[in-house]
Amino acid sequence: MAHQAHAYHMVDPSPWPLTGAGAAFLMTSGLAIWMHFHNMTLMILGLILLLLTMLQWWRDIIRESTFQGHHTPPVQKGLRFGMILFITSEIFFFLGFFWAFFHSSLTPSHDLGNCWPPIGIMPLNPYEVPLLNTAILLASGITVTWAHHSIMEGHRKEAIQALTLTIILGFYFTLLQAMEYYEAPFTIADSTYGSTFFVATGFHGLHVMIGSTFLTICLLRQIQYHFTSNHHFGFEAAAWYWHFVDVVWLFLYISIYWWGS
Numbered sequence: 435m436a437h438q439a440h441a442y443h444m445v446d447p448s449p450w451p452l453t454g455a456g457a458a459f460l461m462t463s464g465l466a467i468w469m470h471f472h473n474m475t476l477m478i479l480g481l482i483l484l485l486l487t488m489l490q491w492w493r494d495i496i497r498e499s500t501f502q503g504h505h506t507p508p509v510q511k512g513l514r515f516g517m518i519l520f521i522t523s524e525i526f527f528f529l530g531f532f533w534a535f536f537h538s539s540l541t542p543s544h545d546l547g548n549c550w551p552p553i554g555i556m557p558l559n560p561y562e563v564p565l566l567n568t569a570i571l572l573a574s575g576i577t578v579t580w581a582h583h584s585i586m587e588g589h590r591k592e593a594i595q596a597l598t599l600t601i602i603l604g605f606y607f608t609l610l611q612a613m614e615y616y617e618a619p620f621t622i623a624d625s626t627y628g629s630t631f632f633v634a635t636g637f638h639g640l641h642v643m644i645g646s647t648f649l650t651i652c653l654l655r656q657i658q659y660h661f662t663s664n665h666h667f668g669f670e671a672a673a674w675y676w677h678f679v680d681v682v683w684l685f686l687y688i689s690i691y692w693w694g695s
Contacts, residue, residue, distance in 0.1 A: 443504040450491040457484035492651060499668065500660045510667050517671045521678050524641075528682055531634040532689065538626040539694055546625060550694070555627050556619040557695035563614050564691040567607050568683065571642075574603035575680045578649070578673050588663050590656070597653040600676070604646035611639050631690060638686055641679050648672040 438444070457480050464477025499505040505513070539550040547553035558564060581596035615632075622632040652669045655661060661669055 441506040441508045443498065443506070443509045448491070448494065450487050450494070453483060454487045454491070457481075457487055496655065496660065496668075500655075505665075505667070513667055513671070517674060521674060524678065528634070528637070528685075531630065531637065532685065534626075535630040535634060535690060535694065538630060546627075551627050552625045555624060557627075558614065558618060558691065560687070560691040560695055563610055564687055567610055567614075568687050570603050570607045570610070571680050571683050574600045574607070575677060577603065578676050582669070582673050585656070585661050585666050585669060586663050590659075593656055593661075594653065597649060597656060601646055601649050601653060604642055604649065604676075608639060608642055608646070611635070611642075627694075631694075634686060634690060638679070638682055641682070645672070645676045645679050648675060 460480030460483060461477055462480075464474065464480050468474050468477050538546070542548050542550045542552065551557050577596045577600040581593045581600060584590075584593035584596055615636075620628045620631075622628050649672050652661075652672050655668065
């Protein structure tokens with residue numbers, strides 16, 4: 435196209451959606467094979483293909499937004515609406531888990547002994563590691579807001595420091611949750627309690643890892659001078675996602691760890 439008479443981004447043909455779909459297929463198939471036959475080869479191949487797809491797809495988007503100027507104000511508006519709709523879909527995703535938990539806990543069936551937690555289940559103490567993890571995520575919400583204000587005010591070094599702190603807190607949360615899972619006195623196979631606990635908190639943990647990766651990419655971009663006070667939607671989307679993860683954890687802590695125990 436010799437001349438573009440509009441502000442919208444006509445995306446070039448890309449192989450990454452196809453390779454990403456192939457990687458997802460290999461990982462899910464490989465996960466099933468690993469669980470049934472204890473062979474991780476296919477899952478590792480899928481993971482490698484997924485990582486390569488992520489790196490190259492993100493590289494292309496960074497080029498389009500930072501160096502080629504394709505992310506004009508109308509394009510950024512579309513990206514904002516897209517991120518809002520994505521987070522809304524995630525809210526309903528977690529709503530299903532909360533629905534399952536409250537359906538089982540508010541009216542326990544005979545199979546559960548007509549009580550909650552079910553007979554034989556020793557729930558985790560909500561005032562130990564779960565409370566520490568709550569404090570960690572709340573602190574990370576403060577540091578990511580600090581990073582956002584630093585970018586808007588042009589304080590580059592402060593933004594780098596705040597983002598680094600946020601990422602460290604995110605990975606610390608993941609480490610503590612992994613230790614909690616390892617030492618938990620029940621498993622995902624232990625009645626409805628184990629199923630709802632591990633599925634809800636496990637998917638939240640996955641979202642923390644995704645958010646930590648999101649923020650790590652933003653930190654690398656901030657170090658490379660990619661963000662300005664007026665053009666930093668990549669970081670803004672990461673901050674929105676991180677705040678969403680924080681809020682979901684508060685509901686998880688109050689309902690599953692504190693009330694549910």
